Amino acid sequence: MDTFEGKDAHLSEHTLHSEDLLHGHFLHIKRDTVRLPGGEQATREYVVHPGxxxxxxxxxxxxxxxxxxxxxxxxxxxxxxxxxxxxxxxxxxxxxxxxxxxxxxxxxxxxxxxxxxxxxxxxxxxxxxxxxxxxxxxxxxxxxxxxxxxxxxxxxxxxxxxxxxxxxxxxxxxxxxxxxxxxxxxxxxxxxxxxx
CATH class of the missing domain: 3.90.79.10 (Nucleoside Triphosphate Pyrophosphohydrolase)
Structure with a gap:
């Protein structure tokens, strides 16, 4: 199987700051500030799930x-x-x-x-x-x-x-x-x- 590992660095975002918005019984919601591939910053909100x-x-x-x-x-x-x-x-x-x-x-x-x-x-x-x-x-x-x-x-x-x-x-x-x-x-x- 051909993978893209190592070939996608130009697409990666890097976490600068992370904060918890909600830590409930089932869901954990976070808001991160990230650096985009072009150098600008953006916000990412997402749910952390155990699988x-x-x-x-x-x-x-x-x-x-x-x-x-x-x-x-x-x-x-x-x-x-x-x-x-x-x-x-x-x-x-x-x-x-x-x-x-x-x-x-x-x-x-x-x-x-x-x-x-x-x-x-x-x-x-x-x-x-x-x-x-x-x-x-x-x-x-x-x-x-x-x-x-x-x-x-x-x-x-x-x-x-x-x-x-x-x-x-x-x-x-x-x-x-x-x-x-x-x-x-x-x-x-x-x-x-x-x-x-």
Whole structure:
């Protein structure tokens, strides 16, 4: 893979000053003064996020596991792959296993890390590690206090149609659908592992 590391110095911005605007329970908002590549100064406001995971769980019959959850900022119910925020000191795989089990009740015997996505590069540090899971076994959900969501399955073709028609607009789920489509076609491969 060709990278641009070392070739982008002429585009880099350098922090001159940083201040906290909000340090809440979930979000940390900062305002930085930066020096632009041309020497002038600018202000950058952004959200510091600890990172998250998303799980594309595959059933033996080819269906995928999805959720419907009300997202307050959007004021609507969204269709999404299971996902969740990393806890302090938690590995990405452990977070994926925990979130899948807590939100859906399912556990998986095999896992494959597909990649990473940055959903809002213009104003947040958030990254989401993309995990595939298979060898699913059902169990009991353990939702967080105040968490309400429905779990359901869909054929990949249904999910892709919902993406095309605008029923799925969540960035991580759209990215997950791209990964799913390419994995199912055999264009992209995964390195499956059975964690101990």
């Amino acid at each position: 998250a995971v998303m799980v594309i769980a595959l059933f033996d019959d080819g269906r995928v596991l999805l959720e419907r959850q009300y997202r307050y900022p959007m004021q609507r119910v969204m269709i999404e792959f299971p996902a969740g925020k990393l806890d302090a000191g938690e590995t990405s795989l452990r977070c994926a296993q925990r979130e899948l089990q807590e939100e859906t009740g399912y556990r998986a015997s095999e896992w494959a890390r597909a990649g990473v996505l940055h959903p809002v590069i213009s104003y947040a540090t958030e990254f989401i590690d993309i995990w595939f899971a298979r060898g699913l076994s059902a169990g009991e959900r353990h939702l967080d206090a105040g968490e309400y969501l429905d779990v359901f399955t869909a054929a990949p073709a249904e999910l892709l149609a919902w993406c095309r028609d605008g029923q799925v607009t969540d960035a991580k789920t759209l990215t997950g659908a791209l990964w799913l489509q390419n994995v199912l076609r055999g264009d992209w491969t995964l390195d499956w592992q059975s964690p101990t």
